[in-house]
Amino acid sequence: MCPKYTLDFVAFFLQIAGIFLMLRLNKYTLWYLLCNKQYRLYLFKLMVMKTYLLACALLMASVQLLAQKESTKELFAFTITDYIVPANDSIIVVQVQMPAGSGVVIEKEQMGVLRHNFSNNNNDTGAIGWGRCRIIKGDYYYFGLHLNNTAKKPQKNDVLYTYAVYPAPYKGRLYGLIKNAIYFEHVTEGIFFDFYTPQKLNAEGENSWIDSLVEDIKFTGREMLKQNSGQNQDITTGIFTGKKLFTAMQAITSDNVKDFLDYVIARPQKYAGNTWKIAETFATWMTNGTPTVKRN
Numbered sequence: 001m002c003p004k005y006t007l008d009f010v011a012f013f014l015q016i017a018g019i020f021l022m023l024r025l026n027k028y029t030l031w032y033l034l035c036n037k038q039y040r041l042y043l044f045k046l047m048v049m050k051t052y053l054l055a056c057a058l059l060m061a062s063v064q065l066l067a068q069k070e071s072t073k074e075l076f077a078f079t080i081t082d083y084i085v086p087a088n089d090s091i092i093v094v095q096v097q098m099p100a101g102s103g104v105v106i107e108k109e110q111m112g113v114l115r116h117n118f119s120n121n122n123n124d125t126g127a128i129g130w131g132r133c134r135i136i137k138g139d140y141y142y143f144g145l146h147l148n149n150t151a152k153k154p155q156k157n158d159v160l161y162t163y164a165v166y167p168a169p170y171k172g173r174l175y176g177l178i179k180n181a182i183y184f185e186h187v188t189e190g191i192f193f194d195f196y197t198p199q200k201l202n203a204e205g206e207n208s209w210i211d212s213l214v215e216d217i218k219f220t221g222r223e224m225l226k227q228n229s230g231q232n233q234d235i236t237t238g239i240f241t242g243k244k245l246f247t248a249m250q251a252i253t254s255d256n257v258k259d260f261l262d263y264v265i266a267r268p269q270k271y272a273g274n275t276w277k278i279a280e281t282f283a284t285w286m287t288n289g290t291p292t293v294k295r296n
Contacts, residue, residue, distance in 0.1 A: 073163040076104075077181040079117070079273045082156040083142075090147055092129070094154055096162075098139040099195045105165045108133055112143050112162035114154055117273045125269040128154050133162065159273040168198040172206045173261045180268035183275040184213065187220045191275065210254050210261075213278050217257070220279035221249025238290030245283060252282075259292045260285050266293040 083095035094114065098104055114128045131145035143160065147153075159181060168175050175198040177183070185191045192212060201209070225232060225246040232246045239256075240248040260282055264271050271281075285291070 072165050074166065074179060075161055076164045076166065076179050077159045077161050077268070077272050079157045079181055080114070080154060080160055084154050084156070087144060090150055091131070092145050092147060092154060093134075094143050094145060094158075094160065096141045096143070096160055098141065100139055102195060103167045103199070106133055106136070106141050106162055108136055110162050110164075112145075112160050114143075114145055114158055114160045115269075115272075116152075117155070117157045117159050118270045119157070119274050125272075128152055128158060157273055166198070168201075170198070170202045170206065172198075172201075172203060173258065173265065174198050174201060174206055174209060176265035177261070180265065180271065181273045182264060182268060182271045184278040184281070185275055186216050187223075187277055187279045192216075192278065207254070210257055213257050213282075214252060214254050217252055217279045217282050218250050220283075221246045225250075233287065235287055238286065238288070240286050240290065245287060248286060249279070249283060256290075257282070259290070262293050262295065263291055267291075 078096045078098075080094045081097050083093075085093045087093055096106070098106070110133045111130070112133060113130045116125050116128060118125050127148055129145035129147040131143050133141050134144045135142040143162075145154070166175075166178070174193060177193075178195060178198055183191055183193065192209065232244050235241055235243050235245055235248060263285065264281075
């Protein structure tokens with residue numbers, strides 16, 4: 001086997017030969033340049049510079065590929081199951097069950113943060129603990145979490161936030177709700193959408209879905225007004241100021257519902273990890289001043 005320096009010298013010589021062949025220099029000029037110490041030093045520096053630039057290019061390409069991979073991940077909320085097992089005094093293992101066949105991926109060792117579910121008789125939606133996805137078994141993901149306060153234990157349906165890849169062709173408002181584990185149902189029961197819906201929805205389909213929310217709210221307003229239950233309160237703040245609640249519900253538009261959805265997505269803490277009746281939740285938003293978020 002040839003010593004490394006011999007191979008390096010051969011490679012060096014071949015590069016020089018190639019350069020001068022391209023320049024069509026005669027053998028006397030080639031011999032002169034090879035014997036010229038200053039020129040040999042120049043060629044050596046040129047080789048070092050070329051190697052350095054090649055290494056930089058490879059590094060930049062690697063960083064770009066990594067960035068592209070990371071950019072496909074987005075922060076999602078998942079409710080945990082009733083599998084809650086202490087590992088020791090300060091670490092607890094929780095389980096997330098991914099809907100079967102969804103194509104959604106959480107990578108092993110992905111970081112996650114667990115927060116209280118607002119509907120678990122707990123007004124505190126603060127962080128319970130943090131940790132990584134340690135085990136993946138089919139559609140089940142197991143996170144080992146360090147508890148922030150050992151006196152505050154996780155409960156079923158608490159919300160775990162972690163990065164995941166979700167294959168959605170159109171990422172609109174419905175996608176934003178799914179990211180925060182927020183679901184809406186009809187006043188007469190039955191959900192409007194599920195975890196898979198954004199995978200087969202486009203902008204036109206989402207507008208049709210929003211129209212169905214509008215119709216459910218209007219229907220609820222009409223039916224509640226017929227009952228004359230005394231709940232038809234006056235609205236004193238927001239865009240519906242001066243109107244009766246059930247009357248205003250019958251006059252809403254798709255833009256009103258879009259404003260509501262944008263607010264829920266921007267302020268998801270009290271909604272995350274639950275299924276809500278759209279009419280009731282929208283009515284609460286109306287009587288609380290119709291808060292909105294600034295659109296880009």
